Amino acid sequence: MSNISKDKGRVVILGGNAAGMSAASKIRREQPERDILVLEKTAYTSYSSCGIPYLIGGLIEQVDSLVVRSPQKFREKYNIDVRTGHKVVEIDLAAQRVKVQLRGSNQIADEPYDQLLIATGARPFCPPAPGLDASGIFGLSGLASGIHIHEFLAKESPKNVVVIGGGYIGLEMAEALTRLKLNVSLVQKSPEVMDTLDPDMGALVSQALRSIGVNLFLSEGFEAFEVENGRVTGVITPLRTLPADMVILGLGVRPNSDLAKNAGIELGPRGAISVDGRMQTNTANVWAAGDCATSLHRVTGQQVHIALGTIANKHGLVAGTNIAGGEAWFPGVVGTAVSKICAVEVARTGLQEKELQQLGTDYATATIKTKTRAGYYPGSGAITVKMLGERSTGRLLGAQIVGMEGAAKRIDIIATALTAGMTVEDIISLDLSYAPPFSPVWDPVQTAARQLVKKL
């Protein structure tokens, strides 16, 4: 990622969060004189979206602590022309320019580019539903939405909150709102929460949510919102109406790829902007990175759309290196994710059973329960590890972990092993660290591997 060559003209970056500002910073480090313009439609840059639930739950107190670098800092310290409140409305590929609506006005201006990076992120998904426009219904989309929720909680003192969707954001928000002593219900279409886990592992997370007082309504979709005077009062499911002063949408996100689509740039799965390993789109001088772009899945070899901050940062670094004239390659993802729901840590990587069934892979699984530390060591807690492997080849395919403190980060062992194309048997002989405060003498992932090899 080094040996950067000479200037190649003006860079315009659409979006000033993880991917966009990682790229901008990388270009600036390599090319102190390069002309870099960042157009960001909100008032914020470079913040931690993942920290918003902790702001709302009161674990962190200052909005500012979520902002890694302010627009002012980018301008003053890094000499990057960041313009917030600027909304791009059109990409004109033929003319190599974007049309942008200026801050606080309806005026449209043209900004020419030599290289364009689209890093417009993603937005909360919700199927069309009656009442969706009512006040009190929130998706989590950037720092501004987090601040809105924070303010709504302070001003309106809602009592009954319904979270729709049991993915990471839904669960983290459910926990946060439980911390605030609200009555929290969660509606989830699938039989268990966290459907990026297999249902048997998801059931452990469902149980953890119940234990902190979240009312779960599983295998239950939602149909509409009950609204009075423009404010949400309930969530209507096929089975009941749940009273709600506030609703959080946790149904996942969709890429903000309309600008790209309208310009004729190729899209990939779920409408994300299709990129190669250099983060280049199918269009000359146009790049994409972050939650609006695709990634290669290293286990399946297929393009996927996974919107996570850690991936967005890597995308941005690679795109920035290439735009600055260097050579970098993003080799892809393996599907790693982690979350903490009160005391319970949850992690997954690789492929889950439903993905393997779709692919027609002949796989086996093993699930083991053991301890996070030596059994006799104080604070040793329960950990469940499920591991998946391919029958014909012995290849490792993925793992899921649910357990107490210290459990989840072990998923990184599996993520690294998946990247290396290891077999399940390879896991058994890994020279993993052991001491009583950290692990049983066989690390739980190795105990799972020892069970799984017998079935392959």
Place this chain on the structure above:
Amino acid sequence: MSNISKDKGRVVILGGNAAGMSAASKIRREQPERDILVLEKTAYTSYSSCGIPYLIGGLIEQVDSLVVRSPQKFREKYNIDVRTGHKVVEIDLAAQRVKVQLRGSNQIADEPYDQLLIATGARPFCPPAPGLDASGIFGLSGLASGIHIHEFLAKESPKNVVVIGGGYIGLEMAEALTRLKLNVSLVQKSPEVMDTLDPDMGALVSQALRSIGVNLFLSEGFEAFEVENGRVTGVITPLRTLPADMVILGLGVRPNSDLAKNAGIELGPRGAISVDGRMQTNTANVWAAGDCATSLHRVTGQQVHIALGTIANKHGLVAGTNIAGGEAWFPGVVGTAVSKICAVEVARTGLQEKELQQLGTDYATATIKTKTRAGYYPGSGAITVKMLGERSTGRLLGAQIVGMEGAAKRIDIIATALTAGMTVEDIISLDLSYAPPFSPVWDPVQTAARQLVKKL
């Protein structure tokens, strides 16, 4: 590690701890009828040596909680003939038998074997020094020695303890004795404690020890023990005499390989019994495993002697599988170790600078300081990661971590990457897990890799 075939006669195992009993258990699982005899010179089987400092420090209360399986349980539940208090005095290779001194007697008996597994462990090392035989001087060698220390502390109420040697055992014992409010001094020949780390990283551990009140005497060897009436009263160094009612030897261990050596079995580095990847010695029908045996270092390709419970268990599993007629291979170690000194976690894997200098490797290092979790998340603590890589190839060579809660287990990412032969650049794009309670958005090991690639 499956498809076990038929009986191949009587198995005799010398040593009933991690390696020996792992092997015995594996053989029993595969061959329910196999004749298995285990000869153990102490009264204990299958215990956690690594837990002894926590017993002494009072973190765990019952000796029994360190015993994974008792001799009785092995006999009754697993039908394994475990004879404790039986000391083997000779291996007769020609006659395929061992001579054993029976429990509580001077009587010697012969026990024939078809397959012999030597799993005799290791013993604390101490160079010859005047006064070494005095009472009050303890090495940590198995559960019995831990119990002796425990009893000595209760009966004699020592006030001043000197720990000689600042490796894992020395430091864990220093911490344990500090918990008991004793005045603890530690004498270490090298400039910093923990010389399996580079001195710059070891300095962080020295600092942690000072902060809990351990008096460090660094760059200071010891010459002799001061003794009165057969009891130790001081430790004499070139610079001073440290008062001591009790001394703990933490100078590392040496393999118990005299029986093998006297029988003419080939020894390797540091006098450990030389084995191949199947854990077979150079002698037909004789195997070795655990702290008395060598391992292949996967990074250097050289044989090494590393005495750790986690390796002993893997050795035992592989030896047991092969003795039972299966096919298993121990591919080696990468030099991983972890420890916790009060709140400070310490881990290392791969090669350190002095090893690389000895090998003549052209290497670079990078050291970064960051946080264990997102900076704004409660409980986020300091973490320092040092990473080493090879200049010509970009190959990852090792890493060292010192930090607060949640820091150390990250070493497993590096251990896995070393096993896979990854480059430093490969680390940057690993799809590691991220959420604010677990990590900054770039995992600290990736931040270190990003710094290191610039120097390669």
